[in-house]
Amino acid sequence: MAETSSAPDKVLKDLKEGKYAPVYFLQGEEPYFIDLISSYIENNCLPESERGFNQTILYGKDTNVSTILQNARKYPMFSERQVVMVKEAQDVSDLTKDSTEKFLMAYLENPLPTTILVFCHKYKKLDARKKITKHLQKYSVFVESAKLYDNKLPEWINGYFREKNYRIDPKAVVLLAESIGTDLSRMANEIDKLLINVKDPAITITEDLIEKYVGVSKEYNVFELQKAIGVRDIIKANKIVNHFESNPKANPIVMVLSSLFTYYLKILAIHAATDKSEASLAKVVGVHPFFVKEYINASRINDINKCISCVRAIREADKMVKGYTVVNVTDGFILKELLFKLLH
Structure with a gap:
């Protein structure tokens, strides 16, 4: 039970250790962390053979709170759990309406333990003053995915390489940060492409390697x-x-x-x-x-x-x-x- 927002890294760590919560609400202006967590749940919480019957993907524009809760209250078939994921949850028209929020609040207080319900609420945040927001903060794993400030980007880049067991030269960090900016999804994709080509973790990532594999000029940037x-x-x-x-x-x-x-x-x-x-x-x-x-x-x-x-x-x-x-x-x-x- 979460009274405040959870850090994305902590949520991912728990997921990788098999610690699942009944409800996740992922919101914020930075889609990278929302995609990272939701993709992990989608691809790892159930064996592939069980996903056909026990994994439901709903899209905000095509669903409503009633449909979401109907799916969440179903029991899994031949599996210990099911996943119900609401993508583009910011487009669910009645998500925060007074007429429906009481039903969602009731589910949050007593969720089905065999369901993992995930809301992917991108590019915006719920009104913090509303009851449903306070309920989600209290009864779900509530993740705030905030935009990364420019001055925090080098630290994030260093951390990403460290997680992959690679070292990167400080000048190379700045080259990546200045050339790609705070679009973390693009940054992660470019780094992943770079590491596919470099392959050996013993090699320190330099400006030359970034120029060669990312297509960024070390002279003209x-x-x-x-x-x-x-x-x-x-x-x-x-x-x-x-x-x-x-x-x-x-x-x-x-x-x-x-x-x-x-x-x-x-x-x-x-x-x-x-x-x-x-x-x-x-x-x-x-x-x-x-x-x-x-x-x-x-x-x-x-x-x-x-x-x-x-x-x-x-x-x-x-x-x-x-x-x-x-x-x-x-x-x-x-x-x-x-x-x-x-x-x-």
Whole structure:
């Protein structure tokens, strides 16, 4: 019985140890953890030979609370348990309606012990004030799958490789983080493809391996662009932007602007910090200590006023991309104009 939300890692650990709960409610803006837990239940809680009669998959748009509970109250056939999974549960029209929530609440208080009922409620959260939400938090394994913050992504990447018994170089971590971003499903897929090719856990994952197997350039990426702009390396910065212009699908301008915006906020955080030690600044900025010197150097070259001016320029570029201020200009033009403002 859970009174607060459970950590995805803890839930997966329990599942792998064969500790099953009668009801799981998986919700949040990050679909990766919801998919990870629900896929494990779908593929492991029952032997394949028993799934035909004892595993029911329902979809939110095509079902309602009454149908869900009817299936949950069935007894398994020739098996010790059954699985009832509600995918896209955010689309169940009467999930939180006053007229039906009392029936779901009653089931939560007294669930069938031979049923594993799973709700996959993606991209949004239930209203925390509603009775049904409080009941789910109390009587189910309630998982909050929150979006990962940018500064937590390197730690997540390191953990993913560690779980697979591989080591990864800090520069390679940053290359992955800056190139792929916080789409964890895509990140996991790219890492899995990489490891299929590398095969040997004794090999440390480097930038070269990522460039070779993930298709990310170690020279022409957002992280290298940030570094070049930070130290006013005009030639290198222009080379990278020209590469982005010729490869727009691999380097979408929205992602570039977001990364640059975050970069300048980190430099501003260094300016604002009272403790200027490298260890402290690494925590403030949210980067590996290995890289904090680059941000410190950039803060010496870009004073507070320059950083504020750059943030404004990035916001203006974002408006241009969205068509608020000008029309009929290419992303390449916007990026080059922005680069000039950042460098001068």
